[in-house]
Amino acid sequence: MTPSDxxxxxxxxxxxxxxxxxxxxxxxxSVLEGESVVIPCHYEPQYAGYVKYWCHGKMKDFCTSLARSxxxxxxxxxGKVVLFDDPxxxxxxxxMKNLQEADSGWYWCGVEVGxxxxxxxxxxxxxxxxxxxxxxxxxxxxxxxxSITVQxxxxxxxxxxxxxxxRSGDWSSCVLTDSEGRYEDQAVEIRDNLTNAFTVxxxxxxxxxxxxxxxxxxxxxxxxxxxxxxxxxxxxVAKMTSTPEDTESKFVPTPPSSPPRLISNGAExxxxxxxxxxxVCGVLFIVLVLVLLPWKIQVQYIKNKRxxxxxxLKAKQSDxxxxxxxxxxxxxxxxxTSDKMFGF
Numbered sequence: 001m002t003p004s005d006x007x008x009x010x011x012x013x014x015x016x017x018x019x020x021x022x023x024x025x026x027x028x029x030s031v032l033e034g035e036s037v038v039i040p041c042h043y044e045p046q047y048a049g050y051v052k053y054w055c056h057g058k059m060k061d062f063c064t065s066l067a068r069s070x071x072x073x074x075x076x077x078x079g080k081v082v083l084f085d086d087p088x089x090x091x092x093x094x095x096m097k098n099l100q101e102a103d104s105g106w107y108w109c110g111v112e113v114g115x116x117x118x119x120x121x122x123x124x125x126x127x128x129x130x131x132x133x134x135x136x137x138x139x140x141x142x143x144x145x146x147s148i149t150v151q152x153x154x155x156x157x158x159x160x161x162x163x164x165x166x167r168s169g170d171w172s173s174c175v176l177t178d179s180e181g182r183y184e185d186q187a188v189e190i191r192d193n194l195t196n197a198f199t200v201x202x203x204x205x206x207x208x209x210x211x212x213x214x215x216x217x218x219x220x221x222x223x224x225x226x227x228x229x230x231x232x233x234x235x236x237v238a239k240m241t242s243t244p245e246d247t248e249s250k251f252v253p254t255p256p257s258s259p260p261r262l263i264s265n266g267a268e269x270x271x272x273x274x275x276x277x278x279x280v281c282g283v284l285f286i287v288l289v290l291v292l293l294p295w296k297i298q299v300q301y302i303k304n305k306r307x308x309x310x311x312x313l314k315a316k317q318s319d320x321x322x323x324x325x326x327x328x329x330x331x332x333x334x335x336x337t338s339d340k341m342f343g344f
Contacts, residue, residue: 022047022121025109030128033155034196036097037127041109047121048087051112054094060108060122067094099129100156131155133220140224142205143231150200150224152215161218163198165190168212168223202226 025041041052051070057063064076067083069092074081085092096103104127111121134153142148152163163181165188166174177183181192192198198217202209205228214221 023109023111023123025123025125028126028128030130031099032134032153033101033129033131033157034098035153036095037099039094039096039107039109039125040091041094041123042091043111043121045090047111047113048090052083052085052092053110053112054081054083055108055110056103056105057108058106060110060120060124063106063108096127099127101129101131103127104129131157133158133215133217133222135215135222135224138222138224139227141227141229142202143229144205144207145231146205147201147203148205148226150202150213150215151197152200152217152222153197154217154220156196158217158220159194159196163190163192164214164216164221165200166214166216166221168214174214174216 023041023043025039029037029039031037039054041054043052051068053065053068055063055065056076065074066077066081067074069083069085073079080097082095082097083092084095092109094109106124106126109123109125113120132155136151136153140148140150150165154161154163163177164174175183175185175188175190177190177192177198181190181194181198183190187203189201189203190198191201200215205226207228207230209226210228211226213224213226215224216222
């Protein structure tokens with residue numbers, strides 16, 4: 001370990017409380033050369049009014065300032081570093097554009113607290129800028145008959161190299177771009193923007209296209225997997241009907257039947273109990289009708305008979321001839337306890 005590395009480690013250890021309590025940021029980054037990166041730096045509410053900065057170097061106290069919230073442009077930033085502070089969200093973001101390998105190293109998110117006895121609140125991360133290839137999505141899925149596009153990014157050092165698309169394990173399948181960065185046939189189309197990316201489009205996909213491929217530029221290559229799925233199909237069920245008058249067969253589409261109605265055991269038991277109760281009530285009602293109807297008829301018959309007898313008796317009493325018979329008649333009373341008979 002060199003003396004500078006030892007000093008850096010000691011400084012980093014002494015800054016740990018401030019790193020965890022005042023400012024936090026993302027983990028280390030790896031970025032393709034020529035690309036951009038956006039780093040968020042979060043801080044606590046009490047630091048909303050302080051100046052924020054972004055610097056480059058192993059040690060915070062000796063790092064080179066690239067951007068500040070109170071200075072939109074700095075000579076060291078060369079116009080490709082932008083810092084934006086959002087006090088409401090309590091975060092400031094740093095955007096670095098067109099990164100080169102020389103930009104690799106340690107960076108610091110800092111809040112300038114100031115004062116002799118008060119250290120700035122900071123957090124650090126490492127950015128690695130590399131040359132080579134990068135693929136936006138290495139696992140792609142498509143359906144038979146459709147198309148699918150793979151996007152391959154490359155660094156500036158590979159801008160003038162040939163771009164290739166190969167099936168893994170079969171180098172004879174490789175197709176190359178021409179001087180204008182293009183290639184096209186019935187199955188594959190390649191378009192290079194000659195800046196930092198090229199796209200590969202596979203057309204009219206078939207099941208045989210499933211497998212691993214290589215996205216390559218110069219001597220750099222990355223694997224990409226393509227999966228071709230069978231598209232979902234709708235099956236139409238038809239039934240054949242015929243009539244005596246028409247001997248030709250006719251196919252009539254059968255409409256989809258509704259799903260069977262499911263009844264739980266509890267619902268089935270409840271329905272059976274309700275039907276049994278209804279049946280019992282119906283039987284009792286019929287029995288009551290059969291019993292009460294004759295009794296009602298008998299009672300009505302007796303009432304009518306008594307009424308008729310009373311009317312006949314009344315009519316006899318009002319008749320003059322019947323009155324004389326009552327005058328000349330006598331009443332004989334019998335005593336049931338003796339054999340005596342009394343006459344009036």
